[in-house]
Amino acid sequence: MSLSSESAALRHLSFAERRERAAPGARARAVEHVGVVGAGTMGSGIAIAFALGGFKVALVESSDRALDAGLARITKSIDAQVSKGRLGAAEATAAKARVQRSQTLASVCGCDLIIEAVFEDLALKRELFAQLGRHARPGAVLATNTSTLDVDAIAEPSGRIADVLGMHFFSPANVMRLIEIVRGRRTCEEALATALEVAKRLGKAGVVVGNGFGFVGNRMLYAYGREKELMLLEGAAPEQIDRALEAFGMAMGPNAVGDLAGLDVGARARKAWKSRPDDPRFFRVSDLLVEQGRLGQKSGRGFYRYCGGERRREPDPEVLELIRREAERLGVERRVICDAEIVERSILALLNEGARVLEEGIALAGADIDVIWCNGYGFPRSRGGPMFYADTLGLPEVRAAIEKYRRAQGERYWVPARLIENLAATGGRISEWGAARQAGSEARAVAS
Numbered sequence: 001m002s003l004s005s006e007s008a009a010l011r012h013l014s015f016a017e018r019r020e021r022a023a024p025g026a027r028a029r030a031v032e033h034v035g036v037v038g039a040g041t042m043g044s045g046i047a048i049a050f051a052l053g054g055f056k057v058a059l060v061e062s063s064d065r066a067l068d069a070g071l072a073r074i075t076k077s078i079d080a081q082v083s084k085g086r087l088g089a090a091e092a093t094a095a096k097a098r099v100q101r102s103q104t105l106a107s108v109c110g111c112d113l114i115i116e117a118v119f120e121d122l123a124l125k126r127e128l129f130a131q132l133g134r135h136a137r138p139g140a141v142l143a144t145n146t147s148t149l150d151v152d153a154i155a156e157p158s159g160r161i162a163d164v165l166g167m168h169f170f171s172p173a174n175v176m177r178l179i180e181i182v183r184g185r186r187t188c189e190e191a192l193a194t195a196l197e198v199a200k201r202l203g204k205a206g207v208v209v210g211n212g213f214g215f216v217g218n219r220m221l222y223a224y225g226r227e228k229e230l231m232l233l234e235g236a237a238p239e240q241i242d243r244a245l246e247a248f249g250m251a252m253g254p255n256a257v258g259d260l261a262g263l264d265v266g267a268r269a270r271k272a273w274k275s276r277p278d279d280p281r282f283f284r285v286s287d288l289l290v291e292q293g294r295l296g297q298k299s300g301r302g303f304y305r306y307c308g309g310e311r312r313r314e315p316d317p318e319v320l321e322l323i324r325r326e327a328e329r330l331g332v333e334r335r336v337i338c339d340a341e342i343v344e345r346s347i348l349a350l351l352n353e354g355a356r357v358l359e360e361g362i363a364l365a366g367a368d369i370d371v372i373w374c375n376g377y378g379f380p381r382s383r384g385g386p387m388f389y390a391d392t393l394g395l396p397e398v399r400a401a402i403e404k405y406r407r408a409q410g411e412r413y414w415v416p417a418r419l420i421e422n423l424a425a426t427g428g429r430i431s432e433w434g435a436a437r438q439a440g441s442e443a444r445a446v447a448s
Contacts, residue, residue: 009384012073019090028197035108039070043117045173051095053202058107109135110413117145133158143167151184162188210362227345235329235334238303244339244400249376254304259296351390355417365434387431395424
């Protein structure tokens with residue numbers, strides 16, 4: 001990559017991250033006191049972010065044991081910042097003092113913003129929002145931290161759906177910069193403006209997205225991951241795939257990411273996905289590993305083995321044999337796959353799905369996708385994000401490459417998005433598409 005293209009990519013991201021995303025005239029509500037329901041890994045990380053951001057935090061869990069564990073995580077994380085010289089001792093003491101523990105929802109009912117970070121279960125979240133709707137103060141913004149579930153379905157029992165939205169923090173929430181702010185069907189502009197202002201005060205990149213399975217980032221992740229799962233069955237080893245994509249610039253390869261997050265987490269989300277592809281190969285390798293008790297780093301083995309305290313990943317011949325047998329069972333022909341194909345298939349699938357979420361209005365601008373993927377998924381900033389990278393390649397070339405795989409792999413996954421077709425024909429840039437749009441009418445016009 002030339003210095004000029006890298007410079008252009010970084011300038012694009014800088015402007016995209018600073019772009020105003022609140023509706024003109026929408027006023028943010030005042031937020032000083034934040035409730036966090038759930039003190040697990042995600043809830044603790046969210047509480048840390050707010051405490052360090054100067055907010056008063058009420059942290060709620062159902063048991064003393066869970067609260068103790070959550071507060072221990074908070075203390076350990078803040079103390080680590082002191083030991084690394086990133087935070088003064090007095091600041092750390094003040095931040096820890098801002099977090100108050102509770103086992104009852106009564107402690108959050110006077111909060112300005114309440115964020116739910118409980119287990120990823122729709123029924124559980126709906127029950128919680130019914131309670132919050134009855135007891136939270138008027139005007140409080142109610143947010144769910146779900147990563148894939150239907151925000152409208154979660155909001156409905158609250159009885160105040162205009163005040164409900166998604167705030168999808170990325171783990172660890174006190175470190176990762178991205179928050180996907182999910183607009184429900186009837187979320188009001190004030191609530192959105194409030195969430196955007198809060199994200200800004202936390203020093204995070206808040207991006208408004210639409211409500212649909214996986215929102216923007218995780219929906220695209222499934223397309224990206226789909227191809228690596230198919231290539232595993234076709235003959236590529238987990239370490240080859242990760243090595244090739246890390247050489248492209250991804251912060252971590254997709255198999256290593258799965259092990260870090262927990263392969264069982266993705267398996268549960270896919271089971272809840274009603275419209276997932278009806279394809280026996282779809283994420284079959286990951287599901288097989290979960291069936292074998294290989295959950296990733298937390299179990300000491302997933303795509304890789306993890307030995308010692310450093311969690312250093314090591315290739316595992318057992319995994320290769322599991323994949324070989326499953327490919328044979330499914331009738332998948334095995335072959336040698338080169339690194340160039342690994343990168344091209346993975347990234348093209350990502351770009352094509354990004355175009356589709358733009359067509360559907362789930363993403364409002366190509367630049368928003370770039371912010372999401374560079375801040376939440378480790379896409380190389382030097383390439384500007386997936387949509388900017390598509391423009392760097394040239395949309396006619398992207399379309400031609402997708403057509404190449406359409407001929408080789410079939411039409412199940414390899415049909416160019418209409419937006420890529422249209423912009424390739426007209427000379428438009430997908431990273432600039434929608435950036436100035438304030439309503440959905442232009443989205444429908446360009447994609448039609």
